[in-house]
Amino acid sequence: xxxxxxxxxxxxxxxxxxxxxxxxxxxxxxxxxxxxxxxxxxxxxxxxxxxxxxxxxxxxxxxxxxxxxxxxxxxxxxxxxxxxxxxxxxxxxxxxxxxxxxxxxxxxxxxxxxxxxx
Numbered sequence: 255x256x257x258x259x260x261x262x263x264x265x266x267x268x269x270x271x272x273x274x275x276x277x278x279x280x281x282x283x284x285x286x287x288x289x290x291x292x293x294x295x296x297x298x299x300x301x302x303x304x305x306x307x308x309x310x311x312x313x314x315x316x317x318x319x320x321x322x323x324x325x326x327x328x329x330x331x332x333x334x335x336x337x338x339x340x341x342x343x344x345x346x347x348x349x350x351x352x353x354x355x356x357x358x359x360x361x362x363x364x365x366x367x368x369x370x371x372x
Contacts, residue, residue: 338364
């Protein structure tokens with residue numbers, strides 16, 4: 255291997271968090287090319303349901319998560335999180351829809367997030 259080969263190999267490296275995200279998108283259907291995004295929330299892996307929502311909206315509208323309108327401008331993030339917290343009878347079910355950044359966000363059973371054109 256020459257020194258030039260090493261530089262090329264380093265240029266092709268991808269941060270592990272990008273690989274994980276790409277893998278999750280591929281396993282979940284990801285982006286269907288029309289701006290629609292499907293994402294999953296796994297409390298064992300993800301920081302919060304709201305973080306998954308913001309990430310999915312960012313992918314759908316083509317911006318960085320920090321550029322997305324604050325979720326609290328649309329609804330109470332703590333209330334959303336508590337709505338789907340497991341209870342003594344097991345996981346809760348239901349869905350909540352709202353519009354953020356001009357796209358419709360639907361949270362189903364607190365584990366699936368669908369973002370589509372509003």
